[in-house]
Amino acid sequence: xxGKKDFxxxxxxxxxxxxxxKGTVIEGLLxxxxxxxxxxxxxxxxxxSDSLVVGKEGEIEGEVKVRNAIIGGRVKNRVVATxxxxxxxxxxxxxxxxxxxxxxxxGAVFDxxxxxxxxxxxxxxxxxxKLDERGRVFAAAR
Numbered sequence: 264x265x266g267k268k269d270f271x272x273x274x275x276x277x278x279x280x281x282x283x284x285k286g287t288v289i290e291g292l293l294x295x296x297x298x299x300x301x302x303x304x305x306x307x308x309x310x311x312s313d314s315l316v317v318g319k320e321g322e323i324e325g326e327v328k329v330r331n332a333i334i335g336g337r338v339k340n341r342v343v344a345t346x347x348x349x350x351x352x353x354x355x356x357x358x359x360x361x362x363x364x365x366x367x368x369x370g371a372v373f374d375x376x377x378x379x380x381x382x383x384x385x386x387x388x389x390x391x392x393k394l395d396e397r398g399r400v401f402a403a404a405r
Contacts, residue, residue: 279299279314280295280298281298282299283299283301288303290305296313299314301318302318302336303322309329315332316333319335319353325339325340327343327344329343329345331349338358339357340358341358342358343362346364347362347363351371352371353370357374358374359375359376359377360375
């Protein structure tokens, strides 16, 4: 049974508690509990425990680590998400994306590499690669 503390923490999940407004410029490491919306510019590493929303005029130049990301603006560098990444129609992403789910809307620009995994295991492997029972590569067919 959930205690009062557990109930309050679960109730606050997904709460948008930080907004970087249009015209705001931040440089350095940005760490946010819960969710973050960026309509300004951030240069540096961004770490968000829940969801990140990059507005149509928002920009990030640096590594992003999040649970989920909805990108409508520009992101340059690397995005690592444990959940889902959505690139909206005005999004421009240049760099690497690592996520378990990726949605790219028509009109979005994605220039880079994408690696998708679920539970730390690759979803797609080259035809010649074989895995053992723990999901490790043990031999490559010749």
